[in-house]
Amino acid sequence: MATLLFWIAVFGASEILAQTDFSLQAGATGKDVVDVAINRIDRSNIFQNDKNILRRIACVETQYGANQANGNLGGIWQVSETDFNRTKEAERYPHLIDMHNDIWKMWGVRWKTLGYSELLKPFYSGLAARLLLSLTEVGSRRPIPGIIVEQANYWKNFYNPAGSLQAFEAAATSETCETNCPGRLDICIALDASNSVVATDFNISRYFVHQLLTTFETGASRAALVVYSNRLHVTFALDTNMTWAQKKQAVLDPVQTPHIQHNTHTAEAIKYCIDMFNSTPAVVEGIPKINVILTDGKSNDPGPLKVPMVAPLAEAAGITSFAVGIGSGAVYSELLTIANNNRDRVHDLSNFAELAQFFQQLNQETCEIPQTPRVNDTTTDSLIKGERRYFKYTLGVEGLQITVSTTAGQTAVYYSYTETTPSAALYDGKIEGSGVIPYRLPTTTPAPPPTESARGDLFRTGNSTNPELEVYLSVTGLSDRNNYTIEARIFVPGNGASIVNNLHRNAAFVALFVCLANLIIRPLSA
Structure with a gap:
């Protein structure tokens, strides 16, 4: 019996413990909470790409909840009750019919019966x-x-008529709203230099790359840039000895980054990035490999090499691909093919002026790609205050023993079975020094609640499209400079301290566990 209870304690914890999610707690604030709400909305695919305006509104209106008006029940996004009621008027706005249905199917929420005070919970406000x-x-x-x-x-015309244009612009570009992630990744940027890109727009493309490189230059990332048209021109490769300053200067130099002005051989550019990653050893095993393919039109590669053939090769090589289309000539279906059918990795920009300001969003999205170290590998890293690294490990039935040693500063470590970007606002468990992540049995997607209530089970685990038997971790720097190592090993039962950590010192779990033990033991003792 003791053995049975031990394994229930070790491996059953994740089934009993509720996921911690502050985006569902009234009055919760902060950037992490906003990120959780926005990520859930974006990943639902109910809405079109909002081009980062939802996050900017949260910062402009309340600084992510820090400055909410007294008595306003509209939450972090300060939605008025009048406007909230407008979002229920499907008779007036027919497109809301499908959106309301999708919201019910996705989260079990009957939007038309939701009360206004529920907007105090960040997810509902967003x-x-x-x-x-x-x-x-x-x-x-x-x-x-x-x-x-x-x-x-x-925003002023359609969201907050009383707002100030100058205040929006100032807040949206402030360090509070726009922060760089130095990152730790390898990135290959392929820049369209075909004849459909006019000279002024190609200069904007150069500026975009220059600004994107600026976001990474203080971190441990590496970058490559290839310009493509009917031929390729490599401005610099991953293993170059150039400094970041020299790279940025080369991007703006018309000789080193030429505007070729011919056809659009997109597949050839993708293939170059794949070959470069395959031939250039990673500095650290498991570092994210990322392709960013920019194009203003449909590819016209000659011969057998085509985008549908080469794009899957990137995925097979462990490369995450982002497709950025600019202008009306970009073909969404081809962009989706480049991104290996991941809509979250496709950005369809209206024009090159939008591209000039897109670097910040792309920086954040690439930094969310997790490192994938092998079990038993030790990763050594350094973070500045507020910077975060993500990791993904394969989780076997034995569970994983995670050890994080912080040699300078202070770090916070969270994990999740389904959320690829766990944080203090959304997690299944914490790791403090050393702890066990237990195996969790695969789950299935239950049907929506059979009630007509406004709220159902918002967190049905099976709604996640993430594969089972993987676990995601984040490490966040809390001090000005934070040095740490992280290691994952297959868990070996018998370490009592690890088991205590595994249970997260959670009173709710302890109570449930005692009840379960009583149910098992009582019949045996009768």
């Missing part, structure tokens, strides 16, 4: 704000712009 934006975006057919100045006008 969802209300996104539905409100859709009234203009879809209902009035006025797409959300990607340029901050134009977003300020969009």
Whole structure:
């Protein structure tokens, strides 16, 4: 019996413990909470790409909840009750019918019966704000712009008429709203230099790459740049000895980064990046490998080498591909093929002016790609305050013993079975020094609750599209400079301290576990 209870304690914890999610707690604030709400909304695919306006509105309106108006029940996004009621008017805005149905199917939420005070919970506030934006975006057919100045006008005209344009622009570009992630990754940027890209737009492309490199230059990342048209021109490769300053100078130099002005051999550019990754050893095993393919039109590679053939090779090589289309000539279906059918990795920008300001968003998204070290490997790293690294490990039935040794500063470590970017706002468990991540049995997607209530089971584990038997970790730096190592080993039962950590010192789990033990032991003792 003791053995049975031991394995229930070790491997059953994840089934009994509830996921911690502050985006569902009334009054919760902070950037991490906002990120959880926005990520859930974005990944639902209910809405079109909002071009980062939802995150900017959260920062502009309340600084991620820190400055909410007294008595306003609209939450972090400060949605008024009048506007909240408008998001329920499917008779007036027919596109809401499908959105309301999708919200019910995805999260078990009956939007038309949801109370206004529920917007004090960040997820509902963000969802209300996104539905409100859709009234203009879809209902009035006025797409959300990607340029901050134009977003300020969009916000004032259709979201907050009393707001200040200058205040929006100032806040949206402040360090509070826009932060760089130095990152730890290898990235290959392929820049379209075909004849459909006019000279002024190609200069904007150079500027975009220059700014993107700036976001990474203080970290441990490496970058390569290839310009493509009917031929390739490599400005610099991953293993170059150039400094970041020299790389950025080379990007702006028309000789080193030429505007070739011929056809669009996109497949050839993708193949170059794949070959470079395959031939260039990683500095550390498991570092993310990322392709960023920029194009303003459909590819026209000659011969047998085509995008549908070469794009899957990137995925097979462990490369994450982002496809960025610019202007009306970009073909969404081809962008989706480049991104290996991952809509979250496709960005369809209206024009090159939007590209000029897109570097910050791309920086954040690439930094969310997890490192994939092998079990028993030790990873040594350094973080600045607020910087975060993500990891993904394969989780066997034995569970994983995670050890994080912080030699300077202080770190916080969270893990999740389904969320690829766990944080203090959303996690299944914490690791303090050393702890066990137990195996969790595969789950299935239950049907929506058979009630007509506004809220159902928001966190049905099976809604996640992430594969089972993988676990995701994050390490966040809490001091100005934080040095740490992280190691994962297959868990060997018998370490009592690890078991205590595994149970997370969670009173709810202890109570449930005692009840379970009583149910098992009582019949045996009768």
